[in-house]
Amino acid sequence: MKVSISKENHLKAIFHLQQEQGLVTTNALAAALNTRPASVTDMLKKLKDQKLLIYERYKGFKLTGEGRKAAVHIIRKHRLWEFFLVKKLQFRWDEVHDIAEELEHISSRELIDRLDAFLGFPQSDPHGDPIPDSQGRLQIRRQLSLAELPLNKIVQVSGISTQTSEMLELLQYNHIRLGTRLEIRKKFPFDNSLEIKVRNRPPVTLSAQVAKNVLVKDDESLAERR
Amino acid sequence: MKVSISKENHLKAIFHLQQEQGLVTTNALAAALNTRPASVTDMLKKLKDQKLLIYERYKGFKLTGEGRKAAVHIIRKHRLWEFFLVKKLQFRWDEVHDIAEELEHISSRELIDRLDAFLGFPQSDPHGDPIPDSQGRLQIRRQLSLAELPLNKIVQVSGISTQTSEMLELLQYNHIRLGTRLEIRKKFPFDNSLEIKVRNRPPVTLSAQVAKNVLVKDDESLAERR
DNA sequence: TTTTAATTTTAGATTTGTCTAAATTTTATT
DNA sequence: AATAAAATTTAGACAAATCTAAAATTAAAA
Numbered sequence: 001m002k003v004s005i006s007k008e009n010h011l012k013a014i015f016h017l018q019q020e021q022g023l024v025t026t027n028a029l030a031a032a033l034n035t036r037p038a039s040v041t042d043m044l045k046k047l048k049d050q051k052l053l054i055y056e057r058y059k060g061f062k063l064t065g066e067g068r069k070a071a072v073h074i075i076r077k078h079r080l081w082e083f084f085l086v087k088k089l090q091f092r093w094d095e096v097h098d099i100a101e102e103l104e105h106i107s108s109r110e111l112i113d114r115l116d117a118f119l120g121f122p123q124s125d126p127h128g129d130p131i132p133d134s135q136g137r138l139q140i141r142r143q144l145s146l147a148e149l150p151l152n153k154i155v156q157v158s159g160i161s162t163q164t165s166e167m168l169e170l171l172q173y174n175h176i177r178l179g180t181r182l183e184i185r186k187k188f189p190f191d192n193s194l195e196i197k198v199r200n201r202p203p204v205t206l207s208a209q210v211a212k213n214v215l216v217k218d219d220e221s222l223a224e225r226r
Numbered sequence: 227m228k229v230s231i232s233k234e235n236h237l238k239a240i241f242h243l244q245q246e247q248g249l250v251t252t253n254a255l256a257a258a259l260n261t262r263p264a265s266v267t268d269m270l271k272k273l274k275d276q277k278l279l280i281y282e283r284y285k286g287f288k289l290t291g292e293g294r295k296a297a298v299h300i301i302r303k304h305r306l307w308e309f310f311l312v313k314k315l316q317f318r319w320d321e322v323h324d325i326a327e328e329l330e331h332i333s334s335r336e337l338i339d340r341l342d343a344f345l346g347f348p349q350s351d352p353h354g355d356p357i358p359d360s361q362g363r364l365q366i367r368r369q370l371s372l373a374e375l376p377l378n379k380i381v382q383v384s385g386i387s388t389q390t391s392e393m394l395e396l397l398q399y400n401h402i403r404l405g406t407r408l409e410i411r412k413k414f415p416f417d418n419s420l421e422i423k424v425r426n427r428p429p430v431t432l433s434a435q436v437a438k439n440v441l442v443k444d445d446e447s448l449a450e451r452r
Numbered sequence: 453t454t455t456t457a458a459t460t461t462t463a464g465a466t467t468t469g470t471c472t473a474a475a476t477t478t479t480a481t482t
Numbered sequence: 483a484a485t486a487a488a489a490t491t492t493a494g495a496c497a498a499a500t501c502t503a504a505a506a507t508t509a510a511a512a
Contacts, residue, residue: 004469006468006469025489026491027488027490035469035470035471036470036471036472037490037491038470038471038472038473038490038491038492039469039470039471041490041491041492042469043469043470046468046469057477058476058477058490058491085337089337089340089341089344091340098334099332099334099336102333103332106328106329106332107328108325108328114315114316118315230498230499232498232500251459252459252460253459253460261500262502263461264460264461264462264500264502264503265499265500265501266460267460267461267462268461268500269499269500272498272499283460283461284459284460284461284508
C-alpha cells in the first residue's frame with residue numbers, strides 16, 4: 001500500500017505535535033493541517049490499517065515504530081532541502097518553508113542521501129533544527145541560542161552568555177530568567193528581532209543582539225520519549 | 227483553477243508527441259501516459275475547459291498558446307533537474323529520468339530560476355536535449371534518428387528520445403552515449419536492424435526500435451564549416 | 453459504396469481525500 | 483451524579499482521476 005502525500009503530511013504533523021505537546025488530539029491535528037476533525041478521523045483509520053499508527057476510537061493515537069520512521073524521514077528530507085535552498089540557492093531562511101513542503105515528498109531515497117553528501121552532511125537546517133541522519137537518528141539537541149530557535153517551539157531558558165548587568169536587567173524586566181518557559185511568536189527578518197511569549201505575560205520584542213545571548217533547551221516538562 | 231500533476235503530465239506528453247509525430251491521437255497519448263483512451267478523453271475535456279487545449283470531439287486536439295507555455299515550463303524544470311542530478315549529485319545520466327519526473331512538478335518558479343542560475347544557465351540536459359529558458363524559448367536543433375541515417379556517414383550522438391532506464395542501459399552497454407561518434411555499416415531490411423561501428427569497438431547490432439530513438443547530428447570535428 | 457475495423461467517446465463504477473451535519477462519547481461543571 | 487460542553491466519530495456527499503464495457507463516430511477495405 002502506498003503512503004500518499006496527504007498521509008505523509010499527517011504523519012509529519014503527528015510527529016511534531018507529539019514532540020511539542022506530548023499528546024496529540026484529533027482537533028489539534030486538524031488545526032495543524034488546516035482540515036476538519038472529521039477528515040482527520042478518516043485518515044487515522046487509514047494510517048492504522050497501514051500499521052503506521054496505534055489508534056482506538058475516542059481513545060487517542062500515536063505513531064508506531066514504522067510510523068515514526070516514516071515521519072522522521074520526511075523531516076530529514078524537508079530540512080535537507082531547506083539547507084540546500086539557503087546555502088546553495090541563496091534563499092533567505094524565512095522564504096524556504098513552503099518550497100521545502102513540496103520537495104519533502106519527492107520519494108527517491110538515493111536522491112536524498114546524495115543531496116546530504118553534496119551538502120556536506122549538515123547537522124541542522126537554517127532554522128536551527130537538527131537534521132536526522134540516513135538511519136533516522138535524530139540527534140539530541142544541545143543548548144542553542146534564541147536566535148536559532150524555530151517559531152512556536154516551547155523551550156526553557158538554560159543560560160545567558162553575556163552576563164552584564166544591563167543585559168540581566170533587561171531580561172529581568174521582561175520576566176525572563178533561568179528556567180523560564182517561552183516560545184518565539186514572530187520573527188522580523190528586517191532586523192532579526194523576535195517577538196517572544198512567556199506564559200501569563202504579554203508578548204515582548206527582543207533584539208537580535210539579546211536573542212543571540214539567551215541560551216535555551218528543549219522544555220523537559222514536555223519532552224516525551226518513545 | 228489548478229493544474230494538477232496529472233494535467234501537467236498530459237500537457238507534457240501532448241507537447242512531446244506534437245513535436246515527434248506532428249499529430250497527437252487519443253490512443254497515442256494513452257499509450258504514452260500508460261492509461262486508457264477513455265481516461266485521456268476525460269482529461270482532454272478538463273484541459274479544454276481551462277483553455278490549455280483546443281479540442282473538438284472526434285476531431286483531434288492541440289495545445290493552445292497557454293497550454294504550450296505550460297508544457298515547455300514543465301520540460302524546462304525536468305531538464306534543469308536532470309542537469310542538477312548529474313552534475314551536482316553525480317548520478318549517471320541513465321538514472322535520473324524517474325527522479326526528474328517527480329521534481330518537475332515542484333511549482334515554485336523562483337526556485338527553478340535560481341536553480342538555473344546555480345547551474346550556470348546550462349543549454350542542454352545530460353541527454354543532449356535543449357533546456358528552455360525562463361521565457362519559454364526552446365532552441366530548435368536539427369538532428370535525425372539513426373534509423374534515417376545513410377550508410378557510412380560518421381555522426382555524433384546528440385540525443386535519446388526514449389529515456390527509459392532500460393533503453394539507456396542498453397546504450398550504456400554498447401558504449402553509446404552523448405557525443406559518441408559512430409557510423410552505420412550495414413542495414414538489414416528484414417527487420418530494419420542496423421550494424422553500427424564505434425571507433426575502437428567491435429561492431430554491434432541495434433534493433434529498429436532502438437535506432438529510431440537515437441538522435442544524431444553531423445560530426446562537428448569534421449564539419450567545421452559554418 | 454457498403455461493410456468492417458479501428459478509434460474515440462459516453463455511461464456508470466471505483467478510489468482517495470475531503471467536507472458538513474448529525475450522532476456519539478468523553479470531559480467538565482454545577 | 484446529572485447535565486452541559488467539548489471532542490470525536492459516523493453518515494452521507496462531492497470532486498478528481500481513473501477504469502471497464504458499451505455506444506458512437508470515423509477510417510479503411512472489400
